[in-house]
Amino acid sequence: MFTATCIAPVNMALVKYWGKRNEELILPINDSVSMTLDANEMCAKTTISASESFKQNRMWLNGEVVPFEENARLMRCVEGIHRLALANGAHKFPLSWKVHIASYNNFPTAAGLASSAAGYACLVYTLARLYDLPMNEELTTIARQGSGSACRSLYGGFVHWQRGTSADGSDSIAVQLAPAEHWPNMHMLILVVNDARKKTGSTKGMQLGVQTSALIQHRAKEVVPQRVKDLIAAIDARDFESFAEITMKESNQLHAICLDTYPPCVYMNDVSHAIANFVHDYNETVGSVQAAYTFDAGPNACLYVLAENVPRLLAAIQLAFPNDASQSVEYLKGIPVPPV
Ligand code: 2P0
Incomplete structure (x- = not known):
């Protein structure tokens, strides 16, 4: 054997x-x-x-x-x-x-x-x-x-x-x-919103998208080629801000295409959207782009953050999304960001 x-x-x-x-x-x-x-x-x-x-x-x-x-x-x-x-x-x-x-x-x-x-x-x-x-x-x-x-x-x-x-x-x-050693301080945090099996699998979801979305071919031909070039340049230069912007726009466009599919494929839920909002508010509050999100064909969030910014981001996530939801601090601009 x-x-x-x-x-x-x-x-x-x-x-x-x-x-x-x-x-x-x-x-x-x-x-x-x-x-x-x-x-x-x-x-x-x-x-x-x-x-x-x-x-x-x-x-x-x-x-x-x-x-x-x-x-x-x-x-x-x-x-x-x-x-x-x-x-x-x-x-x-x-x-x-x-x-x-x-x-x-x-x-x-x-x-x-x-x-x-x-x-x-x-x-x-x-x-x-x-x-x-x-x-x-x-x-x-x-x-x-x-x-x-x-x-x-x-x-x-x-x-x-x-x-x-x-x-x-x-x-x-x-x-x-x-x-990975090219950008050794790049970290990914996974926030598990729901670990149940998803309703529409990716294979079916993208098949329906190709058949029914009026936006999907525009995305493939007109949007993605430039984004790939820009992302490769951002990775090459270890430029977190550009990396973050492209990543978040890509996630948003994927889910826009999913909503443009008929019948629509809804993968993100209210908590997913709250996490996306949180990341934008967090970046604005700390005064620079320190976190990025991406969502695949499910509600779970994947956050990108550099090692030196992980503790502060994690502390803020725990304030905004505590295990006991009634203790949650609404993450509005001006809410104290945990000190570095
Ligand atoms: C990706 N996803 O690029 C995208 C983003 C999900 C959202 O690749 O039909 O399981 O087996 O080729 O690879 C998930 O699709 O689909 C996927 P098949 P797959 O990661």
Whole structure:
């Protein structure tokens, strides 16, 4: 028996992927840029074994059996790795051997916290390790076919998923823009508003968006290309203010597109909106842009803040959003910001 175990972290989009031009190959209508969390934080952990004695392919997610051969995305990842292994001539056991896959997420699954990104990135990377394949951009094209955003979780730091223009998706790849060490004091805080499974999954939500939103193609063609350039420049220069503005505008536009979808997809709730307001008020009160928010396809907030500003922001969050809601201080301009 041969076994490999790997972990892959969650990534959070700064410029959002929303909408496909090819559903089967998972080809996006626009580029996206993300930041990957530290490997020890929110991550998927996957063990894959291959054995001559296994009668069938099997998979468990968080200890529960999940369909394998009926899952087209999963099968496409396995077949993609088999193709690479054949081309590489590197496989140390027959490709006909069945595999058993056990994967765990250490965070809520399908609550808009990028669980499929970490999950499929981990699956593809662990399969690559099992077959002794090297890490390269081809693996990102395979992970992409499990879940679009998964291609970005194969790298740490800041990552750019280029939409590509070819019909077969061979140029729809993820590349690393900068490793995490490039901006070591960049922190991400996750505020879990609700960890329940979301009503409309991302796949369905973006499909409906492409079919019904009058704004989505304008966004893909006219807005995103410039934002990607500006964000890459902001990351390069470690310019937090520009980074924050682009990130927040991107989140707002994603949710505007979701509301422009018919019937609308509503992912943010009242608490999410209160958090977004809080961040703008906080920045105004402290007199500079020190925090940014982004929301994916769920109500949970992800805040970006530099290390030196974390304690003050956290103290303010605890004032504005205490565990006991009746103690909440409305975060209006002029409300004392905890001292540095
Ligand atoms: C992103 N999201 O860029 C965007 C922002 C959610 C909001 O990628 O259909 O689970 O599997 O390709 O990757 C979530 O979509 O969708 C996502 P599929 P995926 O992170």
